[in-house]
Amino acid sequence: MIMKITNFMLLNILILTTLIIMITMLNFKKYNWEKNSPYECGFNPSSKFRLPFSLHFFLISTLFLIFDIEISILIPMIISMKYNFFNQWFYSLMIILSTLILSIFYEWNKKLLTWIS
Template sequence: MGLTFLMCLLSFFLAGVFLGLFLLLSGRFLADREKSSPFECGFDPKDSARIPFSMRYFLLAVIFLVFDLEIVLLIPLVLMLSSMKSLGCLLSGMLFIIILFFGVLYEWWEGSFNWIY
């Protein structure tokens, strides 16, 4: 019991010594202003929160998320086609891809992909 207590005490002492040496040698006592300030997607959090936000950027981000999610939904379809080889699975996959294609055409026709104002 006494030896275990002594070993625990010695390990805590050595950990404290190494931590103190690390802090002494690293020279990071004073935090940098840029590193200690919060970062929120390029906006300064200390200014007004009523900064105009680009709606085109928001719409493009939503379109990207929607089509990215739909591509993720296509992965199980490919795995099913390789194992089952059924006509119903192939037709449902083709219908899904056709709907995606018409969605991209609609977004292109609407002008959501243009960055020119």
């Protein structure tokens, strides 16, 4: 019985090594630079040249993200108006809206929203 198991294991090892050798020999290696290169936000990270990045563009995109989050908070609040107490809902809505309006006026006064300086 042990001899049968040993022979079976040896046969399995022989078949597996034969298959692995055949796969490596028959494997076609096509090197595609586009598929194998890392993609890092639209530029090649391995290049030595750095493109200038507009800090103003980064600031406007960050402001857009902040205002987008604030507006996405407002939409469920409007929907949940009929399920909450009106005073509590109204005060929280006024706090969010006043924060939104004050922050846009602050950014406008600091001239953060003008693209051309």
